[in-house]
Each structure stands twice: as C-alpha cells, then as structure tokens.
Amino acid sequence: MSGTPSDIPTLKVLLIGSSSVGKSSLLLRFTDDEFLSPEETSATIGVDYRIKGIEVGGKRFKLSIWDTAGQERFRTLTSSYYRGAQGVIVVYDVTQRDTFDSLPTWFNELETFTTSQDVVKIVVGNKVDKEFSRVVTTEEGKAFADKMGCLFVECSAKKGVGVNGAFDELVNTIISTPSLWQKTGPGVRRPGDRMPGGAPAAHAADSSRGNISLTDTGGYVGYGLGVARDSCSC
Numbered sequence: 001m002s003g004t005p006s007d008i009p010t011l012k013v014l015l016i017g018s019s020s021v022g023k024s025s026l027l028l029r030f031t032d033d034e035f036l037s038p039e040e041t042s043a044t045i046g047v048d049y050r051i052k053g054i055e056v057g058g059k060r061f062k063l064s065i066w067d068t069a070g071q072e073r074f075r076t077l078t079s080s081y082y083r084g085a086q087g088v089i090v091v092y093d094v095t096q097r098d099t100f101d102s103l104p105t106w107f108n109e110l111e112t113f114t115t116s117q118d119v120v121k122i123v124v125g126n127k128v129d130k131e132f133s134r135v136v137t138t139e140e141g142k143a144f145a146d147k148m149g150c151l152f153v154e155c156s157a158k159k160g161v162g163v164n165g166a167f168d169e170l171v172n173t174i175i176s177t178p179s180l181w182q183k184t185g186p187g188v189r190r191p192g193d194r195m196p197g198g199a200p201a202a203h204a205a206d207s208s209r210g211n212i213s214l215t216d217t218g219g220y221v222g223y224g225l226g227v228a229r230d231s232c233s234c
C-alpha cells in the first residue's frame with residue numbers, strides 16, 4: 001500500500017433518486033454493513049456525507065459519498081452538491097413504478113448540475129428482497145440503463161445483496177478512467193465543490209448541526225486486487 005493521508009486521491013460519489021427508494025440505507029449498508037428498520041429511519045434533510053477508505057490494486061483512495069434528500073423541497077440545495085462528482089448512483093425502488101418513471105428527471109438534473117460529461121453513472125434498482133411486490137422488471141431496469149449508457153445493478157440494502165457490487169462496479173470504472181480522478185490531484189478541491197455545511201474540509205460540520213454529518217468509517221476495503229482492512233486516519 002502507498003500514500004499518506006494527505007496524498008490520497010478523493011473520489012466523490014453521489015446518491016440520488018426519489019424519496020424513500022433506499023439511498024441512505026444503501027450508504028449505511030456499504031459503509032457500516034447495517035440496515036435500520038423503517039421505524040428507525042427518517043427522510044434525509046438536505047445532504048448526508050460519509051467517507052470510506054478504499055484500496056484498489058495497492059493504491060488508496062478516499063471515497064466521499066454524498067447522500068442527497070429525495071424530497072422535492074430540497075432539490076435546490078442538493079443539486080449544488082453535484083459539482084465535482086466522478087460517480088453517481090441513481091436509485092429507484094423496484095416496487096414503486098413512479099420512482100422508476102422519474103429516472104429521466106434525475107438524469108436531466110445530472111446533465112444540468114454535474115461539471116463533467118465523463119461522470120460514471122450506475123442505475124440501481126433497490127428492494128429486490130420484496131420480490132412479491134416488484135413492479136419494475138430487471139429487463140426494464142437494464143434497458144433503461146443501456147439507453148442512458150450506464151452501469152446497472154439490482155440490490156437489496158435490507159439483505160445486503162448486490163450493494164458492494166454496485167459500489168465496486170462504479171469505483172472500478174472511475175479508477176480505470178484516470179483522467180477522471182487524477183486531475184483532481186491529491187486533496188485538491190475544484191472551485192465550487194461543496195463541503196458539508198458549505199465549510200472547508202478542516203471545518204466540516206458535525207452531525208449535531210442539521211442533518212449534514214461527517215463520518216469517517218475508518219476502515220479500508222479493497223477492490224480488485226484482494227481485500228485489505230486496516231486503520232485509517234484519512
């Protein structure tokens with residue numbers, strides 16, 4: 001492994017999609033391997049933010065994952081966080097047709113607010129554990145993703161099925177396109193990039209202020225060439 005905390009490249013990934021499709025649940029499953037029951041969850045207000053250290057092919061990266069509120073009333077706020085993203089996870093609920101039908105709206109948002117045409121996108125159909133309630137078929141999801149030129153995965157945040165695979169595909173595709181992440185440079189932020197609460201990195205808001213939280217999960221998970229976990233101070 002190589003890289004001190006200050007020279008570890010940061011990859012910015014966004015989670016977007018309609019309210020209640022499971023964006024926060026996918027993030028929690030990916031970072032902490034946990035799932036909260038419906039009674040324990042609440043709608044995201046604004047933007048949530050987590051960092052996960054990853055290692056790919058012996059090189060460390062910091063994955064900063066931005067979980068945006070799906071509710072319409074936060075749209076102006078959340079769209080300002082699209083800037084500088086290298087990867088976007090566009091989520092729908094396979095049991096709610098309207099969340100699939102609204103995917104084109106989310107892609108329009110992306111086109112309007114992301115800064116790079118090269119941003120890697122993955123369409124994720126969540127809640128496949130509710131197979132009995134499914135109303136969007138795998139074929140429909142795949143056809144839409146193909147039409148948009150995106151990756152596609154179905155998963156269940158509840159059961160932990162397909163979640164790592166979704167992040168894995170996205171991250172590997174970003175990393176295999178060095179022009180996407182090398183131009184950000186070590187620790188460099190581009191003009192307009194937002195930090196939690198709009199504050200610089202060193203003054204990131206903590207979870208007690210609004211719903212914007214900064215959490216470093218501390219562990220490294222390896223992609224591609226084997227798995228490594230160790231402590232991280234990035």
Ligand SMILES: Nc1nc2c(ncn2[C@@H]2O[C@H](COP(=O)(O)OP(=O)(O)OP(=O)(O)O)[C@@H](O)[C@H]2O)c(=O)[nH]1
Nearest residue numbers: 019020021022023024025038043044070156157158
């Ligand atoms: N059965 C099932 N329920 C899920 C799954 N993922 C999330 N949920 C439930 O769906 C509801 C919404 O989940 P959230 O993760 O809060 O959804 P969200 O997309 O972040 O919602 P907003 O914050 O409003 O944008 C919660 O009750 C979750 O417990 C899943 O894979 N399977």
